[in-house]
Structures are given as structure tokens and as C-alpha cells.
Amino acid sequence: xIRHGCDSRFWLVGFLLLSCxxxxxxxxxxxxPPNPSAFNEKELFAYKAKGxxxxxxxxxxxxxxxxxxxxxGASIFLIPISSYTRVWFDKQVxxxxxxxxxxxxxxxxxxxxxxxxxxxxxxxxxxxTDKRLLPYLRVxxxxxxxxxxxxxxxxxxxxxVSLQEGSGGAHQDERAVGIAWLTLELDADEKATNxxxxxxxxxxx
Numbered sequence: 090x091i092r093h094g095c096d097s098r099f100w101l102v103g104f105l106l107l108s109c110x111x112x113x114x115x116x117x118x119x120x121x122p123p124n125p126s127a128f129n130e131k132e133l134f135a136y137k138a139k140g141x142x143x144x145x146x147x148x149x150x151x152x153x154x155x156x157x158x159x160x161x162g163a164s165i166f167l168i169p170i171s172s173y174t175r176v177w178f179d180k181q182v183x184x185x186x187x188x189x190x191x192x193x194x195x196x197x198x199x200x201x202x203x204x205x206x207x208x209x210x211x212x213x214x215x216x217x218t219d220k221r222l223l224p225y226l227r228v229x230x231x232x233x234x235x236x237x238x239x240x241x242x243x244x245x246x247x248x249x250v251s252l253q254e255g256s257g258g259a260h261q262d263e264r265a266v267g268i269a270w271l272t273l274e275l276d277a278d279e280k281a282t283n284x285x286x287x288x289x290x291x292x293x294x
């Protein structure tokens with residue numbers, strides 16, 4: 090009887106050890122969730138070819154005075170929305186900390202503006218210097234009134250983004266610095282017009 094009891098205990102211990110081993114193996118077999126910031130080129134293949142759509146509009150920022158400030162020659166980028174670019178946009182553009190700097194005097198304001206511009210350039214370079222993404226980006230330039238056009242655009246979802254570096258009137262309250270942006274969903278052969286690309290501090294977004 091005593092030996093039978095010992096055998097039973099040894100069998101129970103062995104069963105528990107085997108069960109733990111199987112649970113550990115099953116947990117190890119479960120794949121980890123994908124990294125949302127990882128670059129996945131499969132999401133972008135459709136954006137590389139020439140399409141039949143187009144997009145046109147105006148890019149500007151709002152100065153303190155309320156005036157719409159445009160910048161002739163500013164680059165406007167059409168950036169496909171993917172897991173990779175969405176993480177960049179949400180962290181670097183939508184919630185950018187660059188614009189928190191300010192100055193009270195005119196000298197401080199000028200210094201702060203230069204600092205903000207450098208910060209925003211870094212934000213843009215974080216994405217635009219990624220060679221993996223370059224084949225899928227489209228770029229054009231604004232005319233003197235801030236108007237722009239994109240042609241031969243494939244269907245898809247995009248960020249329209251432009252860094253505005255402070256052009257405007259001679260007075261500080263007529264100048265503006267920031268990133269103007271818009272999200273755009275374009276169907277095949279669609280001609281999107283009158284797009285408003287701004288810093289979304291107004292009701293236009």
C-alpha cells in the first residue's frame with residue numbers, strides 16, 4: 090500500500106511537469122503581434138504605379154492676425170497612409186511638440202521661429218530620408234498663392250503634408266510657421282479639387 094501511494098505521487102508529479110511543458114510550448118508557439126511602426130512594403134505596392142486620379146488645392150497657415158499665409162515654392166508631399174507612415178504622422182505631425190516654443194520680444198520671437206523651423210525640418214526628414222519610402226512619395230510645389238496640383242495619382246489614402254517656414258507679411262503677427270496637412274482618400278480616376286491644406290487650427294479641417 091505504501092509503495093502504491095509513492096508510485097501515485099510520482100505519477101502525479103510527472104503529469105504536472107509534462108502539463109507545464111506543454112503549456113509553455115503552446116505559449117511560445119503563439120506569434121507576437123506585428124509591430125505597427127515596422128515598414129511593410131506590401132502595404133505600399135499599389136502606390137508605386139501611375140494612376141489616373143488627381144488632386145488640387147491650396148496650402149496655407151493661419152497667422153496670429155487671422156490672415157491666410159502662403160509660401161511660394163513650398164514643397165507639398167503626397168504620402169501614402171500605411172502602418173509605418175501613420176505612426177510617424179500621429180507622433181510627429183498631429184502631436185508635434187515643435188510649436189510649443191515662443192518668444193515675448195521680437196528678438197526672442199525670431200530666435201524661437203528659427204528653432205521651430207529646425208525642429209519641423211527634423212520631423213519631415215525623419216520620414217523623407219527613408220530610402221525605402223521614397224519610391225512611393227509624390228511631391229510638387231506651391232505657386233505664389235499656395236495652390237498646387239498632383240496628377241497621375243493612383244487610388245488610395247494619403248497624407249498631404251507641407252512644411253511652411255514662415256513666409257508672409259513684414260510684421261510678426263502676419264507670419265506663420267508650421268506643418269500644414271490634410272488626409273485624403275482618392276478613388277480611381279477621381280479628380281479631387283479645392284482641397285484645403287492647413288495647420289488645422291481653424292474649422293477648415
